[in-house]
Amino acid sequence: xxxxxxxxxxxxxxxxxxxxxxxxxxxxxxxxxxxxxxxxxxxxxxxxxxxxxxxxxxxxxxxxxxxxxxxxxx
Numbered sequence: 001x002x003x004x005x006x007x008x009x010x011x012x013x014x015x016x017x018x019x020x021x022x023x024x025x026x027x028x029x030x031x032x033x034x035x036x037x038x039x040x041x042x043x044x045x046x047x048x049x050x051x052x053x054x055x056x057x058x059x060x061x062x063x064x065x066x067x068x069x070x071x072x073x074x
Contacts, residue, residue, distance in 0.1 A: 014028075017031060
């Protein structure tokens with residue numbers, strides 16, 4: 001398996017990655033590997049809640065006339 005060495009990463013980025021790794025119960029190396037695999041393969045990970053958001057439709061009452069479904073689709 002190949003190894004990659006990345007230089008000059010901002011300390012704030014490393015701290016954020018460490019915090020994310022801790023939340024996901026992974027090592028820093030495991031978290032970075034997970035992020036790279038997901039990005040390279042374009043796959044949603046099982047731990048990624050954002051990737052699994054459902055579409056939410058909201059309606060707003062405007063006080064105008066109410067039309068039935070049949071009227072709209074006729």
